[in-house]
Amino acid sequence: MRCQIFRSLCRPRSNRVSDLGCIFYCPSSQRQRLFSTTPRRNVRTTEMTDEQLAAVKIDRERLWKVLHSTCEWGKGERWGDGPTDIGMSRLTLGDADKQARDWFVETTKSLGCKVQIDAMGNIFAVRTGKNEGPPTYAGSHLDTQPTGGRYDGILGVHAGIEALKTMNDLDIETEYDTGVINWTNEEGARFPISMISSGVWAGAFSLENAYKLVEVGGKATQKSELERIGYLGTLEASHKANPIGAHFELHIEQGPILESSGGKIGAVEGAQAYKWFTITVRGRDCHTGTTEFQNRSDAMLTAAKLILHSHNKARADGCLASTGILKLRPGSTNTVPGWVQFSLDIRSREDATLSKLEEALKKDFERIANGEDVSGVNAQGTKGRGCTVEWQLDTDSPATKFYEDCIKCVEESAKSMLGTNAGGQVRRMTSGAGHDSVYTSRHAPTAMIFVPCREGISHNPAEYCSPEDCGNGAQTLLGAMLRYDRYRAEKGA
Numbered sequence: 001m002r003c004q005i006f007r008s009l010c011r012p013r014s015n016r017v018s019d020l021g022c023i024f025y026c027p028s029s030q031r032q033r034l035f036s037t038t039p040r041r042n043v044r045t046t047e048m049t050d051e052q053l054a055a056v057k058i059d060r061e062r063l064w065k066v067l068h069s070t071c072e073w074g075k076g077e078r079w080g081d082g083p084t085d086i087g088m089s090r091l092t093l094g095d096a097d098k099q100a101r102d103w104f105v106e107t108t109k110s111l112g113c114k115v116q117i118d119a120m121g122n123i124f125a126v127r128t129g130k131n132e133g134p135p136t137y138a139g140s141h142l143d144t145q146p147t148g149g150r151y152d153g154i155l156g157v158h159a160g161i162e163a164l165k166t167m168n169d170l171d172i173e174t175e176y177d178t179g180v181i182n183w184t185n186e187e188g189a190r191f192p193i194s195m196i197s198s199g200v201w202a203g204a205f206s207l208e209n210a211y212k213l214v215e216v217g218g219k220a221t222q223k224s225e226l227e228r229i230g231y232l233g234t235l236e237a238s239h240k241a242n243p244i245g246a247h248f249e250l251h252i253e254q255g256p257i258l259e260s261s262g263g264k265i266g267a268v269e270g271a272q273a274y275k276w277f278t279i280t281v282r283g284r285d286c287h288t289g290t291t292e293f294q295n296r297s298d299a300m301l302t303a304a305k306l307i308l309h310s311h312n313k314a315r316a317d318g319c320l321a322s323t324g325i326l327k328l329r330p331g332s333t334n335t336v337p338g339w340v341q342f343s344l345d346i347r348s349r350e351d352a353t354l355s356k357l358e359e360a361l362k363k364d365f366e367r368i369a370n371g372e373d374v375s376g377v378n379a380q381g382t383k384g385r386g387c388t389v390e391w392q393l394d395t396d397s398p399a400t401k402f403y404e405d406c407i408k409c410v411e412e413s414a415k416s417m418l419g420t421n422a423g424g425q426v427r428r429m430t431s432g433a434g435h436d437s438v439y440t441s442r443h444a445p446t447a448m449i450f451v452p453c454r455e456g457i458s459h460n461p462a463e464y465c466s467p468e469d470c471g472n473g474a475q476t477l478l479g480a481m482l483r484y485d486r487y488r489a490e491k492g493a
């Protein structure tokens, strides 16, 4: 009997055939791959119509169950009464991370994948496609913050595995290899540089420096821990030795935009540019009781005004500005501090906007520290003797632009899934946080998919993404990978 959608002979696993196509009628219990004597796969992505693509559905229940079953490894704090209301504490390269990694390797091997581990412990599981060429991957990370949740990173890896399972279930033949990546130490919580392993792959960090990185509050290095848990791979950690055909990453938004706007899927266009500075304000220590305001060089009061102004100016320019570290000397109740140092983190979607903000702040800070009024910050109070301001650039991370054709595949896939409701539910966004995709995008076509998380909470045990949103994200991911596979074949890349 011929299936009307896939126009191929129906296999024994599809117990019913109708004009909607056999896969529609394969309940998940019957979706497991049966031992087949014929190596020929059922359907090629290049032969699929949009209708057929829309009929390729992940198993949402399986995704949810498997994801939570693996959260046994590295369980964190309980925050609610529900069975999954428990946070995660799966620091990279610890024993719980090893268990999660072992599961990843075993599972992907059981799906028929070839699994390789590189020198940073990044794991690449590849399902064979028809043609030679670097794989189209779904990638993210299984490590978490010490008080993290169950979805940041974890969802992206599980969704990738669910995508491969679905391709197997439906015997889909991709034109190019497809796969899943588990990136090492994305969080930078234990070894304090985030995304360091995708960074080594991209050539942004040297392997030597990455190996030397010592854990926070301990002595182990990234290399000694890779060795200890058996994940120091032999494959070179490099985009040259191990190229990526495309990288799709599903991730929770970690912000409130989708949830508050009724959005379901974010098609992420890129990541913000950011710069980190250390600002030093120098004045003069003096007695708080004997020094009149006009005779002071109050470094703390000046720093407070500078921080306030950075906020107001960033807001006016559509940027972000934040101070997270503040130090002052000498630190005595009855001494006006003569020395203050603070961190300044500024962010924008566009490199040019960020540079403009930086230049403006440099001029304004100087004037404010001299007692001149800028936008009202010195309008009140008594003018003192002034302070000096010194800037030091610590980090400069330019804006990341993802690959337009990958973004389009995400949008098409999301719209196809949401159907007539798709209207305002799929929106283009910019990532406020860093992700492994920022590094992969330097050497491979990349895009990200965001799904809402409750109240935008992340890096917190109470981080939550509903079964519906997890499923939507994974479905969009699979659709994007298949569409991109088809696109690659058409383009011949």
Ligand SMILES: [Zn+2]
Binding pocket: 141, 152, 153, 186, 251
């Ligand atoms: Zn993450």
